[in-house]
Every structure is written in structure tokens, then in C-alpha cells.
Amino acid sequence: MIQLENMTKVIKKQTVLDDINIKFENGKIYGLYGPNGSGKTMILRTLAGLVIPTKGNVIVDGKVLHREISFPPSVGIIIENMELLPHLTAYENLKELARIKQVSDESDIVNSLQRVGLTSEKKVKNYSLGMKQRLNVAQAIFEKPELILLDEPMNALDEEGIERVYKILKEEKKRGACIIMATHNKRDFDEICDETIKVNNGRLEDVK
Amino acid sequence: MKKNSQWNILFLILSMVFQSYFFYLRGMGYAFVYAIGVNVEKNQGGFPYMEMCFMCLPIFFILLLFSEYYTFYMENYGRVLVIRNCKRWKICMKMYQHIVIKLLIIVGTQWLINFIFFRKIFMGNIEIVTKGSILYFFLLLLLALIQILLCTFVQENTVQIILNLYVFLSCIMMWFFRTDITLLFFPGKASLMKVYLKEFCVGSHFYEKVGIDFMMLIVIGAITIIRYKKKDIY
Numbered sequence: 001m002i003q004l005e006n007m008t009k010v011i012k013k014q015t016v017l018d019d020i021n022i023k024f025e026n027g028k029i030y031g032l033y034g035p036n037g038s039g040k041t042m043i044l045r046t047l048a049g050l051v052i053p054t055k056g057n058v059i060v061d062g063k064v065l066h067r068e069i070s071f072p073p074s075v076g077i078i079i080e081n082m083e084l085l086p087h088l089t090a091y092e093n094l095k096e097l098a099r100i101k102q103v104s105d106e107s108d109i110v111n112s113l114q115r116v117g118l119t120s121e122k123k124v125k126n127y128s129l130g131m132k133q134r135l136n137v138a139q140a141i142f143e144k145p146e147l148i149l150l151d152e153p154m155n156a157l158d159e160e161g162i163e164r165v166y167k168i169l170k171e172e173k174k175r176g177a178c179i180i181m182a183t184h185n186k187r188d189f190d191e192i193c194d195e196t197i198k199v200n201n202g203r204l205e206d207v208k
Numbered sequence: 209m210k211k212n213s214q215w216n217i218l219f220l221i222l223s224m225v226f227q228s229y230f231f232y233l234r235g236m237g238y239a240f241v242y243a244i245g246v247n248v249e250k251n252q253g254g255f256p257y258m259e260m261c262f263m264c265l266p267i268f269f270i271l272l273l274f275s276e277y278y279t280f281y282m283e284n285y286g287r288v289l290v291i292r293n294c295k296r297w298k299i300c301m302k303m304y305q306h307i308v309i310k311l312l313i314i315v316g317t318q319w320l321i322n323f324i325f326f327r328k329i330f331m332g333n334i335e336i337v338t339k340g341s342i343l344y345f346f347l348l349l350l351l352a353l354i355q356i357l358l359c360t361f362v363q364e365n366t367v368q369i370i371l372n373l374y375v376f377l378s379c380i381m382m383w384f385f386r387t388d389i390t391l392l393f394f395p396g397k398a399s400l401m402k403v404y405l406k407e408f409c410v411g412s413h414f415y416e417k418v419g420i421d422f423m424m425l426i427v428i429g430a431i432t433i434i435r436y437k438k439k440d441i442y
Contacts, residue, residue, distance in 0.1 A: 048291050049291065051440045070293065071290065072291075075291055077287070077291055079287060081284050082284055083284040083285050083288075085285065097288065100293070101293070139288065143292075
């Protein structure tokens, strides 16, 4: 479980997140929606430990982020402008990442690539946008994280890719992961989200 | 186009004009004025530090290197690594490693051009050309690392503008005084370290300069890592 407690973030005297209080539970898919610049991505970044709150806390399984732990212990992310090593193949990239935490083996890598439908031997620099996004999804799930944070995961995906990601997210939910995604697409909410949260001007307005 | 980028391009062009003029004067008669390497003929009495500074103006290569590697390692790919608790000094080292390789290629190419096109001078002055190339390499590396460090304080574009402005003013100073005034402030600050380093860098002027550069690299690298640890990655 991950929780934002009275969380405020101020950047250059501008309040981008204002007194956010919310709990996200495992085994559920949450959808964040709202206009551009409303703070959806900032919430995801804060949850990932990439942004230090100005006030309040991010609590992951009872531990306070940035005080007791630097990052959530088990997290997978897709956040805008994400890139992987262009001179390596998808498999080589995941293998390189797997060496850091050493919680996944070769079969996890192969399996996640198959799930996103990426069997290409091409180097990442030769990938289309859609293929890169599939690889991003594989990167976010291959270590079987407990927390999955996705910023517009369906971007650049074709219909088949979207269906695959829906299936993957449902499977990950069943596995017990907590999935939080920012999206503009109403279909995402209808198809997979258990709860939807409206973000506006850095505040949570409507939780359903 | 962003306003910052326009300023950046303006200073880049102005710096390039000054650089062209400098090389036109210094490298008259040379086939490849931008690749003359260390101009040994004009610098028999000492090490051509000034020329080296001018050779890396307007930091064209560095800007390319920097924009590619900083954003990639400290932000885009960096995020993927840090959330897996990858040590930030390791991420910085990965970035430096790529920059070092590229700079070695640049310096090596110039060395090779010297060898092919100015063989007589090259063979007759191999020691000074080699030492010069090493200093040039350190200078480029120092510039790259300074940019990266500055980027942990302000935005990438702003850093490029500041550095181009700095380089441009240095060109003006050089043009105006026509003396041994080197790039503004940074070699000046470096000279303060000589007092402390003299005992450690016994030997010729070269080793002293390499020593200073090396120490500065370590200090700048360390500060960058500390800054990177504290910085939010937006």
C-alpha cells in the first residue's frame, strides 16, 4: 500500500500539488485524469520517489519515503521522456537493468517481452514509437513490481498493443500489484480502472 | 523556437566567427585550419594553452556531447536507473565514461590529422604535440564536466547560454588585449591551486598542469554527484 499524506509540492514558488491525501491499495488499478498541467505526472513522480515533497509524506508499506527509504522497494515506471539504451536490443536493455536489483531472471525478461509482443532483434534506436512504448511497458513489469506507475501507457500503441497492455495490467492486478496510471483516454477507465481520480490545479477533486 | 535557444545560437555563431578569425591568423597556409592541432611553430617557448582554449571554442563538440548525454543519463534513462536504487555516482560515471570515449576520439582524430598532414612538424615535436593533446583532452573534459555541474543548478539551455557568453567574452578579451590572457576566470582560479599542488606535481610545467586539471576533474565530479543526490529529478 502507498499513501500520500498532506503532500504539497512547491516549485519556484508555484504550488503544483496542494495538500494531497490518498491511499492506493494493492490489487487495484487507479486512473488519474485531468487537464494538461493539472499535476497527474507530478503525483506519479512523487510516488516513484523522483520528487521530494515540500510538505507532507509519501508512505510505502509503513515506511516514509526519503526518510526511511529512498525509493519504493519494488516499483516499475513509465514516465514521460523515458529512454533506454539505443545501441542495445530490447532483451539486452532489460538484462542490463536486471543486473541492478537482481530480482528477475532470464525467463522474466523473455516472458515480459513476449507479453508486450516484442520479439524483434533490432536495436532500440531502430524502433518505432509504438515499439519503444511496448518496451517501456516490458521494462515496467519485468521485475514483477508491487507498485506500477504509468504515465499515458497507451501512447503511440496500435489497437493490438492497447489490447495487450490491458491484458497485462489485468494480470498484474491479479498478481496483487498496485497500478496507478495517468491517462486521457476514457476507454482506459471503462476497460480496466477500479477507481478514477480527477486531478485539477494540483488538487484531488473527485475520487470514484 | 524557445527564446533561450535563439540566444544560444547567436552566441554560438559569434563565437564561431571569432574562432574562424583566430585560426585564419594562426593557421594561415594550413590546409585544415580547424584541425591544425597544437600549433607548435608559434609556441616554441612554452605550452600552447591559449591555442588549446581556442580550439575547443565555441565548444561545438561539447555542446553536442553534453546535450545528448546529460539529458539521457541524468534524466530520461537516469530515472529508470534511480528508481531501481542504482547508485547515482554509478550513473554519473556511466555518463563520464561515454564523454571520455568521445573526447578521446576527437583528440585522437586531431592527433592523426597532425600525423598525416604535418608529419614533419609532428615527428620533430612529437613530445610537445602529445603533451598538448593530453592537455587538450583534459581541457575538453573539464568543460564538459563544468557544464554538467552547472546543469544541476539551472536548466540545460541556460547553462549553454552562460557558457557561450563566457567563451564569447573570452574571445573579446583575447582580441582586445592580444596578450596571454587566457579564458576568463577558470584557468585563473586553477592557478591558485598550483601553490598546493606544486609539491605533488614535481617536474615540468606539463605535469603541473595535468595535475591541476585532474584534481579539478575530481572535485567537479564529486560536487556533481553530491548535487545530483540532492536534486529532485522532475
